[in-house]
Amino acid sequence: MVHIGIIGLGAIGQRLIKRFNEHSEVEVVAVCDQMDSLLAETTARLGGINGYTDYQQLIADEKVELVYVAVPPKLHHQIVLDVLKAEKHVLCEKPLANSLEEAEEMFQAAKRTNVVHAMNFPLNYEPATNLLAKMIDENYIGKLRRLQLSMYFPQWPRLWQQNNWVGGREQGGFVLEVGVHFIQQIIKIFGDVKNIQAQLELPEDPLKCETGIIATLELTDGTPVLIEGLSQIAGKEHIGFTAFGTEGVITLNNWGILKAGKNGEDLKEIAVDGKPYNNLIDELVKAVKGHDAEIYDFEVGYKAQRVLEQLRKI
Missing domain, CATH: 3.40.50.720 (NAD(P)-binding Rossmann-like Domain)
Structure with a gap:
């Protein structure tokens, strides 16, 4: 124990x-x-x-x-x-x-x-995330052309996250709270990144966190990585982590929904094995x-x- x-x-x-x-x-x-x-x-x-x-x-x-x-x-x-x-x-x-x-x-x-x-x-232990990594390793999408992380939030902080820091510039914001999970996954699956350039959209209140980001990075082999996001918008929350390759596309949506397709095909949801993972x-x-x-x-x-x-x- x-x-x-x-x-x-x-x-x-x-x-x-x-x-x-x-x-x-x-x-x-x-x-x-x-x-x-x-x-x-x-x-x-x-x-x-x-x-x-x-x-x-x-x-x-x-x-x-x-x-x-x-x-x-x-x-x-x-x-x-x-x-x-x-x-x-x-x-x-x-x-x-x-x-x-x-x-x-x-x-x-x-x-x-x-x-x-x-x-x-926690994404390291999720079946959908591990299946995404496995399909990329098995060359499902061919040679990687681009990675993209998109983050959209109708409201930030989200309703269940109302506290005195998660919406603040010092230690809050969706880039930190949500983006860090996928930054870690990028490094784990694809390796280190370089040439980081970021443009933040910031509210007039200097104490409040970003309301938008557009950033470009590169993997060590030069493959481009795009990170973009907005808060305070119409619609529903959406988080998408997508790998575009020479032969297909695979995307993880809203933490656990995996979709993939070969070039010229529609993206279809991939059944995630129900076996317990670590x-x-x-x-x-x-x-x-x-x-x-x-x-x-x-x-x-x-x-x-x-x-x-x-x-x-x-």
């Missing part, structure tokens, strides 16, 4: 609490949040476990083996460094940090320890127990941050 402490009980933290509770080999033994009412409700729901408003007390809790850091990005840096100093395993929400300098310091600190350091990049919590348990595991560590987070910060330059 792996005993977990959670710092940050907002929407993302609560989502993973549910998954932790459903897993037979992990147990949430402590939680931390500065909002007293949320802390009280969560500890009561979890059976009266230890609750803290000071994250240092959670880290010091002898029951806690692994700390899940689910606070806003600008708080990751110090908390994660303190977890690593205490030599406890750590799972950090994306993005790794709130600047490239912070991300590098966290990555270097993690390398000096013997603990598990992992990022919550999942984050299974892999964390393996890693903590010292077994080989599919973990995306702080080096992965740092590489994604390097691209992310160039896209968000203001």
